Amino acid sequence: xxxxxxxxxxxxxxxxxxxxxxxxxxxxxxxxxxxxxxxxxxxxxxxxxxxxxxxxxxxxxxxxxxxxxxxxxxxxxxxxxxxxxxxxxxxxxxxxxxxxxxxxxxxxxxxxx
Amino acid sequence: xxxxxxxxxxxxxxxxxxxxxxxxxxxxxxxxxxxxxxxxxxxxxxxxxxxxxxxxxxxxxxxxxxxxxxxxxxxxxxxxxxxxxxxxxxxxxxxxxxxxxxxxxxxxxxxxxxxx
Numbered sequence: 652x653x654x655x656x657x658x659x660x661x662x663x664x665x666x667x668x669x670x671x672x673x674x675x676x677x678x679x680x681x682x683x684x685x686x687x688x689x690x691x692x693x694x695x696x697x698x699x700x701x702x703x704x705x706x707x708x709x710x711x712x713x714x715x716x717x718x719x720x721x722x723x724x725x726x727x728x729x730x731x732x733x734x735x736x737x738x739x740x741x742x743x744x745x746x747x748x749x750x751x752x753x754x755x756x757x758x759x760x761x762x763x764x
Numbered sequence: 765x766x767x768x769x770x771x772x773x774x775x776x777x778x779x780x781x782x783x784x785x786x787x788x789x790x791x792x793x794x795x796x797x798x799x800x801x802x803x804x805x806x807x808x809x810x811x812x813x814x815x816x817x818x819x820x821x822x823x824x825x826x827x828x829x830x831x832x833x834x835x836x837x838x839x840x841x842x843x844x845x846x847x848x849x850x851x852x853x854x855x856x857x858x859x860x861x862x863x864x865x866x867x868x869x870x871x872x873x874x875x876x877x878x879x880x
Contacts, residue, residue: 692873693766693871693874694766694854694870694873694874695871696766696871697869740807742806752809753806754806754807754808755806756805756806757806
């Protein structure tokens with residue numbers, strides 16, 4: 652498949668452990684944030700989002716934390732599975748609109764069986 | 765499978781050439797978006813079409829153009845290619861013109877363009 656981010660930071664996690672992926676965003680005025688998962692050979696896939704009026708949001712096995720003070724986002728994946736192996740990147744948006752979204756470069760998550 | 769299809773999967777060409785990338789949106793989706801993802805770079809929004817009309821423009825070079833046809837498929841034309849145009853090009857689609865929820869946007873598998 653297509654290789655994405657050959658030189659990205661890599662996080663290696665044992666299967667069953669929790670994963671924490673971090674992201675620093677750039678614009679303090681950004682009001683909407685998204686996490687994407689990109690598997691090899693596939694396009695980005697929406698995982699979870701959070702608005703700036705929240706500091707935590709939970710989905711199925713995933714939690715996003717937002718710290719606006721230090722412009723930091725994190726994605727927590729519980730009980731990491733081999734199928735979670737992918738590149739994860741965050742995106743920030745100012746007042747919506749696809750042309751106003753800034754995407755990060757991502758972190759490669761490697762799950763060790 | 766997102767339901768968005770892109771062809772070709774890989775494309776290798778030379779500098780100065782022109783190529784066309786094709787995208788078919790999910791059934792029922794009226795918006796098509798094009799993105800460029802260079803090696804170790806974040807996605808860059810290029811352009812959006814909604815129901816045949818250009819809706820929004822991002823960081824798209826003048827050498828690049830796109831269109832959306834009556835059957836809603838879209839083509840991205842890249843001309844006078846340079847080495848720096850080598851990248852993954854993604855198409856995405858959504859039902860609406862300006863979905864505010866990004867879980868409504870679905871990406872295709874991409875076309876890997878290599879300019880030699």
